[in-house]
Amino acid sequence: MSAHDPPKANNKEGADDQQQQQKLVCVTGAGGFIGSWVVKELLRRGYRVRGTARDPADGKNAHLLALEGAKERLTLCRADVLDRDSLRAAFAGCDGVFHVASPVSNDPELVPVAVEGTRNVVNAAADMGARCLVFTSSYGAVHMDPNRSPDAVLDETCWSDYDYCKRTQNTYCCAKMLAEQTAAAEAARRGLRLAVVVPCVTTGPALQRALNVSTNHVARYLTGARATYPNAVAAYADVRDVARAHVLAYERPAARGRYLCIAAVLHRAQLMAMLRELFPQYPVTARCEDDGKPMAKPYRFSCRRVKEDLGLDQFTPLRKSLYEAVVCMQRRGHLLPVIQQHHQRASL
Numbered sequence: 001m002s003a004h005d006p007p008k009a010n011n012k013e014g015a016d017d018q019q020q021q022q023k024l025v026c027v028t029g030a031g032g033f034i035g036s037w038v039v040k041e042l043l044r045r046g047y048r049v050r051g052t053a054r055d056p057a058d059g060k061n062a063h064l065l066a067l068e069g070a071k072e073r074l075t076l077c078r079a080d081v082l083d084r085d086s087l088r089a090a091f092a093g094c095d096g097v098f099h100v101a102s103p104v105s106n107d108p109e110l111v112p113v114a115v116e117g118t119r120n121v122v123n124a125a126a127d128m129g130a131r132c133l134v135f136t137s138s139y140g141a142v143h144m145d146p147n148r149s150p151d152a153v154l155d156e157t158c159w160s161d162y163d164y165c166k167r168t169q170n171t172y173c174c175a176k177m178l179a180e181q182t183a184a185a186e187a188a189r190r191g192l193r194l195a196v197v198v199p200c201v202t203t204g205p206a207l208q209r210a211l212n213v214s215t216n217h218v219a220r221y222l223t224g225a226r227a228t229y230p231n232a233v234a235a236y237a238d239v240r241d242v243a244r245a246h247v248l249a250y251e252r253p254a255a256r257g258r259y260l261c262i263a264a265v266l267h268r269a270q271l272m273a274m275l276r277e278l279f280p281q282y283p284v285t286a287r288c289e290d291d292g293k294p295m296a297k298p299y300r301f302s303c304r305r306v307k308e309d310l311g312l313d314q315f316t317p318l319r320k321s322l323y324e325a326v327v328c329m330q331r332r333g334h335l336l337p338v339i340q341q342h343h344q345r346a347s348l
């Protein structure tokens with residue numbers, strides 16, 4: 001059986017699986033990059049799914065209705081995380097809630113959407129009798145601490161330094177820290193099982209049409225929009241693994257707390273080299289910004305919990321994930337081949 005085959009249903013365990021999969025679950029932010037793959041994974045495993053969007057009729061959500069199983073088992077409903085009544089309606093009858101929706105932005109005005117939105121989601125889920133909440137955090141809530149030893153192995157006990165994030169205007173990391181802490185406090189208060197998936201920069205093919213922040217992280221180097229790359233290190237995971245971690249965290253009754261989901265850690269120079277090797281036709285920069293500092297060292301993470309406790313034992317290799325992300329962007333017209341770009345410039 002491959003990692004993507006549905007579980008077999010020919011014994012008692014199989015019958016339990018089948019019962020489990022007919023349950024109704026809700027995914028907030030269903031139309032986004034990660035949300036769409038969580039919906040797809042849930043449908044593939046036989047669940048009935050309700051997806052929330054602020055405007056379900058918007059064409060940007062149309063891809064969801066084309067997913068296999070969507071006709072029979074997916075409904076979309078309007079909900080804003082700042083409107084608790086809309087969330088209660090969305091969660092009615094749901095056994096599990098996947099809270100994926102969040103602004104992915106450094107705009108300080110959007111912090112309350114992440115934090116108060118999470119408070120509303122936890123309470124609406126508890127009000128409506130859900131048994132489990134899976135919350136999407138970010139490794140931005142884990143690794144941002146300049147005082148940590150470069151030899152440290154980061155795990156689920158690590159938190160970013162909030163004051164450092166604030167000082168360096170990493171408002172998104174502050175928002176994710178506060179939102180995750182709010183989820184933990186509110187879920188404990190309401191007696192709701194909480195599992196937190198902690199992805200890093202998430203790549204891979206998109207189901208939605210628009211570029212999200214993490215796919216744009218790669219696209220801007222391919223289009224030549226970035227003339228230099230920073231002296232920085234980042235961690236990467238494939239969106240299909242991240243989605244699977246969400247569903248496994250819901251399905252394992254003992255799953256609680258944080259699960260780091262990280263496949264590879266690369267200096268940006270290594271990412272540039274990989275992109276150049278895979279797609280030599282794009283003008284990927286070879287020039288590092290000179291920040292006067294020595295080359296940033298890749299930090300290390302332990303993903304023992306996601307591997308051993310959730311059973312996500314194999315991550316998609318980054319090379320495959322990046323390749324498929326780029327091919328998908330090409331198909332969607334996000335990356336005009338360089339030859340075409342030259343041609344266009346010449347004809348302007």
Ligand SMILES: NC(=O)c1ccc[n+]([C@@H]2O[C@H](COP(=O)([O-])OP(=O)(O)OC[C@H]3O[C@@H](n4cnc5c(N)ncnc54)[C@H](OP(=O)(O)O)[C@@H]3O)[C@@H](O)[C@H]2O)c1
Pocket residue numbers: 028029030031032033034035052053054055079080081082099100101102103104113117136137138139176198199200201202203212213214
């Ligand atoms: N992509 C990554 O590399 C990465 C890494 C770590 C963590 N994460 C986390 O993963 C989650 C999804 O990220 P993504 O990359 O998939 O982002 P995305 O494609 O931009 O999706 C974000 C979703 O949030 C929803 N949203 C924003 N404001 C909302 C509001 N006020 N009420 C309801 N929904 C709202 C949007 O829904 P509408 O359709 O209503 O606009 C959208 O579906 C976020 O929690 C993010 O912090 C992402």
